[in-house]
Amino acid sequence: MSARTDLRESARDLLAADAAKIAAVMLGIYVTYLLVGLILGYSANGMINTLQRLTFLVAIYAMVVLALNLHWGYTGLFNIGVAGFMAVGLYTMAMLAKPVEPTGGAQYPGLGLPVPIAILGGVLAAALVGFVVALPALRLRADYFAIVTIAFAEIVRLLYTASPFQEFTIFGYTMGTGGGRGILFNFQDPVVTIYRLPIFEGPVTFVNQYVEFGPADAQGVIYVGLLVVVLAGYYLLLKRTGESPFGRVLKAIREDEEATNALGKNTNAFKIKSFMLGCALMGLVGILWQFRRAGITPDAFRPHVTFYIWIALIIGGAGSNTGSILGAGIFTAGLFEGPQYLRRIIQSQISVGQPPGTFADAVGPMFALNFQPITSYLFNNMLTLQFVFMGVVLVWLMQNRPDGLLGYRTETAAAVPLGKRSDEVSETVHRADEPSETVSGTDGTSETASREDEVSDQ
Amino acid sequence: MGGPVIAAIGESYSRGRSVVAERPLTVVVGIAGLLLLFDLGSGMATGRYSVSRIGRFVWDGLMYGLIIGLAGIGLSLTYGILQFANFAHGDYITSGAFMGWGVTYVIAGLSSANVGHLLLVAPQGNISGGLLEIGVTSTPLAVLVGLVVAGLATILLVLLLDRIVYRPMRDAGGIPLLIASIGVAFALRYVVVLVYSTRTRGTTLRPPGTAINLVDGPLLIDAHDVTLLVATVALMIGVHLLLQRTKLGKAMRAMSDNRDLALVTGIPTERVIRWTWIIGGGLSGMAGYLMVLWTGTIDYQFGWLLLLLIFAAVILGGIGSVYGSIFGGLVIGIAMRLSLVWLPTGDFDLVAAFGIMILALLVKPQGLFAGRTTA
Amino acid sequence: MSETVPREDEATAESERAGDDADAVLRIEDLHKNFGGITAVDGATFGVERGSMTGLIGPNGAGKSTVFNLVTGIHDPDSGSVWFQDEEITGLRPYEVANRGLVRTFQIARELANLTVMENLMLPAKAQSGEALWRSVLPGFRRQVVEEERELRERVWETLEFFEIQHLADEKASNLSGGQRKLLELSRALMLDPTMLLLDEPFAGVNPTLEKKLLEHVQQLNDEGRTFLIVEHDMDLIMNNCEHIIVMHQGQVLTEGTPADIKANEEVIEAYLGSPWPISNDTCRSISPPWSSWNDWENCSESCWP
Numbered sequence A: 001m002s003a004r005t006d007l008r009e010s011a012r013d014l015l016a017a018d019a020a021k022i023a024a025v026m027l028g029i030y031v032t033y034l035l036v037g038l039i040l041g042y043s044a045n046g047m048i049n050t051l052q053r054l055t056f057l058v059a060i061y062a063m064v065v066l067a068l069n070l071h072w073g074y075t076g077l078f079n080i081g082v083a084g085f086m087a088v089g090l091y092t093m094a095m096l097a098k099p100v101e102p103t104g105g106a107q108y109p110g111l112g113l114p115v116p117i118a119i120l121g122g123v124l125a126a127a128l129v130g131f132v133v134a135l136p137a138l139r140l141r142a143d144y145f146a147i148v149t150i151a152f153a154e155i156v157r158l159l160y161t162a163s164p165f166q167e168f169t170i171f172g173y174t175m176g177t178g179g180g181r182g183i184l185f186n187f188q189d190p191v192v193t194i195y196r197l198p199i200f201e202g203p204v205t206f207v208n209q210y211v212e213f214g215p216a217d218a219q220g221v222i223y224v225g226l227l228v229v230v231l232a233g234y235y236l237l238l239k240r241t242g243e244s245p246f247g248r249v250l251k252a253i254r255e256d257e258e259a260t261n262a263l264g265k266n267t268n269a270f271k272i273k274s275f276m277l278g279c280a281l282m283g284l285v286g287i288l289w290q291f292r293r294a295g296i297t298p299d300a301f302r303p304h305v306t307f308y309i310w311i312a313l314i315i316g317g318a319g320s321n322t323g324s325i326l327g328a329g330i331f332t333a334g335l336f337e338g339p340q341y342l343r344r345i346i347q348s349q350i351s352v353g354q355p356p357g358t359f360a361d362a363v364g365p366m367f368a369l370n371f372q373p374i375t376s377y378l379f380n381n382m383l384t385l386q387f388v389f390m391g392v393v394l395v396w397l398m399q400n401r402p403d404g405l406l407g408y409r410t411e412t413a414a415a416v417p418l419g420k421r422s423d424e425v426s427e428t429v430h431r432a433d434e435p436s437e438t439v440s441g442t443d444g445t446s447e448t449a450s451r452e453d454e455v456s457d458q
Numbered sequence B: 001m002g003g004p005v006i007a008a009i010g011e012s013y014s015r016g017r018s019v020v021a022e023r024p025l026t027v028v029v030g031i032a033g034l035l036l037l038f039d040l041g042s043g044m045a046t047g048r049y050s051v052s053r054i055g056r057f058v059w060d061g062l063m064y065g066l067i068i069g070l071a072g073i074g075l076s077l078t079y080g081i082l083q084f085a086n087f088a089h090g091d092y093i094t095s096g097a098f099m100g101w102g103v104t105y106v107i108a109g110l111s112s113a114n115v116g117h118l119l120l121v122a123p124q125g126n127i128s129g130g131l132l133e134i135g136v137t138s139t140p141l142a143v144l145v146g147l148v149v150a151g152l153a154t155i156l157l158v159l160l161l162d163r164i165v166y167r168p169m170r171d172a173g174g175i176p177l178l179i180a181s182i183g184v185a186f187a188l189r190y191v192v193v194l195v196y197s198t199r200t201r202g203t204t205l206r207p208p209g210t211a212i213n214l215v216d217g218p219l220l221i222d223a224h225d226v227t228l229l230v231a232t233v234a235l236m237i238g239v240h241l242l243l244q245r246t247k248l249g250k251a252m253r254a255m256s257d258n259r260d261l262a263l264v265t266g267i268p269t270e271r272v273i274r275w276t277w278i279i280g281g282g283l284s285g286m287a288g289y290l291m292v293l294w295t296g297t298i299d300y301q302f303g304w305l306l307l308l309l310i311f312a313a314v315i316l317g318g319i320g321s322v323y324g325s326i327f328g329g330l331v332i333g334i335a336m337r338l339s340l341v342w343l344p345t346g347d348f349d350l351v352a353a354f355g356i357m358i359l360a361l362l363v364k365p366q367g368l369f370a371g372r373t374t375a
Numbered sequence C: 001m002s003e004t005v006p007r008e009d010e011a012t013a014e015s016e017r018a019g020d021d022a023d024a025v026l027r028i029e030d031l032h033k034n035f036g037g038i039t040a041v042d043g044a045t046f047g048v049e050r051g052s053m054t055g056l057i058g059p060n061g062a063g064k065s066t067v068f069n070l071v072t073g074i075h076d077p078d079s080g081s082v083w084f085q086d087e088e089i090t091g092l093r094p095y096e097v098a099n100r101g102l103v104r105t106f107q108i109a110r111e112l113a114n115l116t117v118m119e120n121l122m123l124p125a126k127a128q129s130g131e132a133l134w135r136s137v138l139p140g141f142r143r144q145v146v147e148e149e150r151e152l153r154e155r156v157w158e159t160l161e162f163f164e165i166q167h168l169a170d171e172k173a174s175n176l177s178g179g180q181r182k183l184l185e186l187s188r189a190l191m192l193d194p195t196m197l198l199l200d201e202p203f204a205g206v207n208p209t210l211e212k213k214l215l216e217h218v219q220q221l222n223d224e225g226r227t228f229l230i231v232e233h234d235m236d237l238i239m240n241n242c243e244h245i246i247v248m249h250q251g252q253v254l255t256e257g258t259p260a261d262i263k264a265n266e267e268v269i270e271a272y273l274g275s276p277w278p279i280s281n282d283t284c285r286s287i288s289p290p291w292s293s294w295n296d297w298e299n300c301s302e303s304c305w306p
């Protein structure tokens, strides 16, 4: 078998079931949002921006949920410090990439490395930090591990906020985190470089004939396209990781670490590797999520972020890669973006009136059976209500759908299909011809016979 | 990244788990602690460190520690008896404080604003605790009633949440319960925002302090410090007596030690659980109220921010142990403030506290008071 | 054999008796283990002859499972040593012990509940190059991993056929019955191709038909040259199938010998009588000689069923 057929094979399984499911869900989401855009009277440009933002968020969440699924779904490592690893990736990358000589008001200097190298540096830093956290925490119970990871994430955030690191010099190199004021991303945006590639010239002019589409918009679309490619890479990587002897050991560790160890597997080494890989992937997501902005403050990495990722993972069902992507899609479209669009739609259709200033002013009139103030108060606080709703959803899921909204999914922990004895016709024929050596008795012969039946069926 | 290298590290790490990881780490941590204490002592003796400054740190740390310890008792009890880490505990504290302080505002300021506004702890800027001159000496009744209401209202809230969220999941296991509690924390926090707004407000007018002379300067102690001290210690003694002297306490200890056995021996487990929530909820609400009295400010996320410190205390002391959580609270509180002696700026006190927790988990995961559950 | 053991000075008379004349594949010497206040193993010493089927019996709480845990590295002994094939393995991690060819099963089956039977069996196989992450993931190397997985799948099928549980191949382990789980554990242990197997009550909760089958399999594997050390409470089974029996009581080796020796040993009966453990009437009869000498059959049934 050549590498090409190998690739084709995996492309085929991808399409067979899981990719189809993902495509169906995403299609449903897009159609819904297009309808929303129509109701809101968006221009073509507005529509594209809406879908682009949606795709961006889904891709980002899907990637980080996949990484978390490696930790929790596969290995049983209860990591609730995801935001911390994302922050390490992004901050390291930014500090490496920022120019050595800041010009204008552009804050603190960096090391001035090319962006791709800086990205690699950020990913490695996240993996390394993962190692530092995992090594001591390996032997802790899941709930203690959770507390250690969230404490770690908070430590990271506090350190990036701390003023002594705003600007510091180490080994003669000066750089800085920017402290509470945050860090500016004043380095060359590689997406602009990609955008300037000749192959994009034609399509951009072509599209511009029909819709008003500035370079910033075009770059946004190109970037989202890139993210989808990276997401496909994540999926393939983690699918292969799961469907392998390595992934099998991880799943076994999640079930019963001691028994797995007694079966000859150095469980600690597997846990460290799994944790580091997941952290590296989280670090990369941290970078991809934020680095095209003008800058960032450590507040972007509050525990909320981790909370969102966990909801998405649980919606999709821990332990399933496809579920992770579906969960990210449903979470983003339904819980994260949905309420805001809902609010806009309602606002465009009816007038909810001037909201009262306080909860008391909203509740008071209810006793006189006037529900208008409370409605407009809640409406005005839709964002807050949305957070309440997310919390409620998480509780509901844990009570009613602990295996995910779509139910329990199994993904084979082996590099070959296990249902049948062989996955290749020729091999089956070969086996059936052979006299069976180990099997004795009628059972064995009937097995062989049934296998022959299978062959003739094919 | 060399697989074999990691494998070798994992291997040598696990092989040495009894030798390299357990004892020497304990030794290193112990030595580091002793060195710091020695430095502190010698620094004060030689005048390198200001005694009154350190006195201030210790006193503040004690206050923080008492709050953390008091709030920690509830977390520790539920952790021990219901077998899960309740991440909503911090938001119980916040909710209780808001409800209690609403009542305090109403009593202290009925003449100056409408009840609704006061009950919401004045979400809009025209009145404040300072303006109403709220304080334990100026409005003692308002504070006392507020404290009691904080406890009672939190108990009701906690029982309600147990009924809706946790009771249907009694046998789900620690991890699903933990995840559900994160959902509860989030929902509750934003219900608080919805009702009370995100505004941070000043709640008290600080009473004048008495100066105590400490070698090179005064240590100011005011009535709110003393109230906090007296109230927390009284509550802790109360819980102690409750757990030691009553049948309930015995049942709780039995359940915390071995839930299945307790079930078999006919302990009315649901009743014990209800009482656990009542004690834990009441203490957390009152701890929140006292914290706000002491700091003089309230906002929607102070309980959540306190939660990790409470976890630190409970884990340090040993889960399920009441004394452990008090002791752990004091250690965390004082260490957090004392760390300012060595750290360059005030940015690192939380880092130090979380660091201590992680070290405690690594050195003695079963906690310092392990095995003496609920005693 | 014990000449190669460099700690003769400490070896007690008992230990010499245990391992001297036999070709011991596994030897434990003066093992001690305390749990809090409880002394679970208190100076146990014995050897297991290569290729033998040896029984390890004793009343509940005698320390049998703890000995297994100490031998296989689940727990570290407080003192004493464990030797396997002339190599000291005291304090090694469980995976290191298993990879040396000494594999155990657990008293309460430890199936990996959410994996299928196939996956359970594929897990322990040795030398899987796909356990290196990069080999499983990188395109060029992945092909080899897939190839190995095919071969492994074949081996697993052979093992399943050997135990006649092919029909369970795709079943989630959590759906198996108690007896099937015991079978799964044994077959999974075999995937490591062990020199020696430690079975902790492999027949408990297994129905008589399955038990007979399981026993046949064990005997067949024993005939292939694999050594077995079996903990079992069913005396008939042990007496009829083991050539050598070690009796533990209160963390120590009370005595050892052939089934006939054990049956004739009064200490053994006393040890069992002193425990609250209900032994079946069959067992009473099987160790009848001393009983009849005490001339008290009634007493037997009574203490057997307290």
Ligand SMILES: Nc1ncnc2c1ncn2[C@@H]1O[C@H](COP(=O)(O)OP(=O)(O)OP(=O)(O)O)[C@@H](O)[C@H]1O
Residues within 6 Å of the ligand: C035, C038, C039, C040, C058, C059, C060, C061, C062, C063, C064, C065, C066, C067, C107
């Ligand atoms: N992990 C442990 N922690 C505390 N005590 C233990 C532990 N393992 C075993 N013990 C205690 O050690 C003693 C010996 O137990 P062990 O399981 O070895 O007995 P056993 O001979 O296997 O008994 P059984 O026939 O009932 O399986 C018992 O008193 C038991 O309670």
Ligand SMILES: [Mg+2]
Residues within 6 Å of the ligand: C064, C065, C066, C107, C200
């Ligand atoms: Mg046993």
